Amino acid sequence: MSIPFIASFAWRDSRGSRGRMLLFISSMVLGVAALVSINSFGDNLEAAIDNEARTLLGADLSFESDDPFPAHIEALIDSIGGNQSRRTSFSSMAFFPARDKARLATVRAHEPGYPFYGSVVTEPAAAAETYLDRGGALVDGTLMNQFQVETGDSVRIGRQTYPILGRIVETPRESAAVGLFSPRIYIPMAGLDTTLTALGSRVEYEVYFQFPDGRDADVLRDSLRSTLREADIGSDTVREEQEGWSRALTNLYRFLGLVGFMSLLLGGLGVASSIHVYVKQRIPTVAVLRVYGASIATTVAVYLLQAIGMGIVGVVLGSIVGIALQTIVPVVLSDFLPVNVDFAVSWPAVLLGSGIGLGVTVLFTLLPLLRVRSVSPLDALRTGIDHERPLWRDPWWWTATGTAAAGLVLFALIQAPDWKVGLGYSGGLAAVFLILAALGKLLVMVLARLTPASLPYVVRQGIANLYRPNNQTLMMIFSLGLGTFLISTLLVSQHVLLDQMDVLGGGDQPNLIMYDIQPDQVESVQGILSGEGVPIMSSVPIVTMRLHGINNETIDAMREDTTRRLSWAHRREYRSTFRSTLTGSETLVEGTFRGTWDGEGTIPVSAEADVASELGVDIGDRLTWNVQGVMLDTEITSLREVDWQRLQTNFFFVFPEASLEGAPAFHVVMTRAEDDVQSARLQTAVVQAFPNVSSIDLALVIGVFDAIFSRISFVVRFMALFSILTGLIVLASAVVVSRFQRMQESVLLKTLGASRRVVLRIMAVEYIVLGFVSALTGILLALVAGWSLSHFVFEAGFVVRWIPLSILLGTVMLLTLVIGMVNSRGVYERGTMEVLRSEL
Amino acid sequence: MPVVLAVRDLTKTFKSGDRSLTVLDSVSFDLSEGDTFSIVGPSGSGKTTLLGLCAGLDGPTRGSVSLCGHNLGNMGEDERARVRNEHVGFVFQSFRLLPTLTALENVMVPAELRGRRGVSAQARNLLAEVGLEDRLGHYPSQLSGGEQQRVALARAFINEPDVLFADEPTGNLDTETGAHLEEIMFRLNRTAGTTLVLVTHDTELAGRTGRVLRLKGGRAVEDRADTLP
């Protein structure tokens, strides 16, 4: 093997193909760019979290509790000292007099001081400094947009009205996305309508500490751990907050990294398919080299070197594009981030992205390069004799395929948050690829078989062209199909969910819930509703309680036992009801439902089946409840299954009639408003009369769902865009690579008397059919995926809206046609001479 | 004169399925340095097959080929390639220039493969000898058929081979261009002492070689050694 020969020949041989190679590698460029930008962004994110750690919590230490701090904890807080600031949070209706509308919001009442580190960012900026003194409110930007209120308008919370001094842009501890689900309103603690916290459910009490003396908050907290736990008080330190965010965000950007990985994989396949054709065209050259004494290794080395050179160019371009792209990522994700991420190039990320990119390129070109090995010098003497052996007979093919597969799984493992995700992701991707390939092949076959001879010649020839050797039809079905698959799965599941919402809102189902109604308010609220002419569809009492013990063992005792893992079910606050019958959304699965209690002995209760298994209890087990200080002994006499899909008041535990009569209860009333206007009017009327009553209507739930879905769908669209782009690059490469062959065909047709129009039409049919088959493959697979999702995950009815899917199908076909025709231009005009001249 | 090519009992059988086809049947001959030799016969008689076996492009079913003292039968693919590189030049009916290389670069390939450096002067001389000194930087697509074949001839001589194999070298050329090419071949044969092995349909060309082997259905039906004209 002569190294100088290999280098100089590889360089010379690439002459005239360098433009094409740039096209081949551009699918790779996208993948490398995605990896580099995402990983580099991830590194910057990590650095930002380290730098701004203290502003994440806004303090050195915090305590939080669902109940006001008991006396001994208050004493403890006093003794800890430092600077302190309290806050009380709860959800309540926010009423905007200017618009005469109300909406559920998260209200946070603050004392001066917090945040000790960082700041609340508002518009105008001064508002964050002055709202406490001026008795004003800061309102989440999303909420202000939704109700079209401005700074200077007012908002009423409870019986208190506040001037809106500014809109909230950023707050410590929360990313902006929180505002989508539950918009926040900051008000001063002084002047808070305390009836809201007294009557409403779910209040969070917090105290924030700052230690100017430099005390170690973690050490302090550890020393208090058992005291805090006994009083059910949560605590947080800077380190813990930082770790939490860091873990969550690492998962986020690693997940995004998998997106980059997928486009890299597609890019690799694209490169492989182009190189496959390229190598086939180089066979005569290789044969001549062999006649003149080049060894097999030398010829393979020439093309491997070209591939590596191509990979390096791709990786460099990809890194540059990736660094440019990186400036966009924080803009896209900023809603989800608690910190501001500065732009900086992370060289380790560039190195990793480049390494993976180069690795994938080499692995994927190795397969088609194997073809070089089997070129015999005899091929120079005789053309047309194809003695290609079946690939699977070649142990090298298996080695190369195995290495490529192992390499890909390894890359996925490096990129994924954990190994299970990495393996699952590789497996899932492989399955989708296999299914797409099989489906695509089947479709092409069916199409070719079933093309009626009665169709015009132009159409038949166009379809037959899909079978042209070197056409890479399958590869295009892969990448275009995958892109279409992703987009249509998104569309289909969105439609299924929206349809589900429609079912919820349809016919005789309730669409407006009012809760936190005090017993003495029930009649008046019902009166307001009846006055509007809407039906009272249910009115249910709710008692909040906590689980105190199971079968004579207290939850606290179970907590002490470190060998036991307690679940959410042991710790949560339960909202239970009492009634004499089951409702339509419940089915009894075991035991007998006891609707009454004679007031003697233990109370018979009915448990929801899932929560029972979570608690590890069954019929006959005894549960002790702490109902706001009073202990109640109960025994499970029945298990129920509950259809949670309905907008209904559903309960984990149902007590018999009369058993909770004395306990403090609030009521939930459900009704059905004719339309949004009536719903808004009802909510306004009720909140005016009873500020402590909260309400949610279905439109709000759908709005939140839409907001979440649009964020998720952005990521999926991004993936789909990458794969469709890759598909189009593969298409362009395939057309360019088979250009000469296309010229020969067109010259042949011309000599047979075909006009320019006929030749162009045949080409157009070919591209349209290709786009059609690819998109259809993706859509078919998406229908299967959508059905599985709706059946197994959403447990909803499967619906398909054909119009968006048809538009998608048409778009992919059009794109394929345009890219195909643009790259085929000149084939007809310049073809003749080029074909005649090249007597090879 | 030393023997450069010794062919013994050479037989080639192709199998397709359970039918086998013997396209070359027990052919033997010896050639010495400076000999000129042509293989003639009807289409499909096994001429190209024989040439390929002699140059070690393929392995025989039976029999042996010894090229410049190397028994090709005992060698692997890459070893045969090395022998070709050192001792063999090749000219094809359809030229087979590498399309991405200039005329000059095409000529240099065999020398560079050998790891030789600074061969461009020698390549220029060879191109001058075939009358193409002003077409050095042209690509094959910019050359006529006859010009391409002359480049191929220059390429075949760059490593100063002991044997030149040519499979119908003038088959794709008109008579006049063909005659010009033959002139160059025989001149190189005389000046460098290269053994010529030609496959041809052209009886006139065959008549100019010192020895003619006529094949029919894979068998040597005539092996005539004339005195040079």
Ligand SMILES: Nc1ncnc2c1ncn2[C@@H]1O[C@H](COP(=O)(O)OP(=O)(O)OP(=O)(O)O)[C@@H](O)[C@H]1O
């Ligand atoms: N790989 C192969 N498999 C099967 N048969 C083959 C193979 N290679 C050559 N043959 C057959 O061997 C016979 C001889 O072929 P060869 O090319 O040597 O003939 P030729 O004398 O050179 O003919 P021409 O003058 O047409 O070039 C032909 O019948 C051909 O079909």
Ligand SMILES: [Mg+2]
């Ligand atoms: Mg022949």
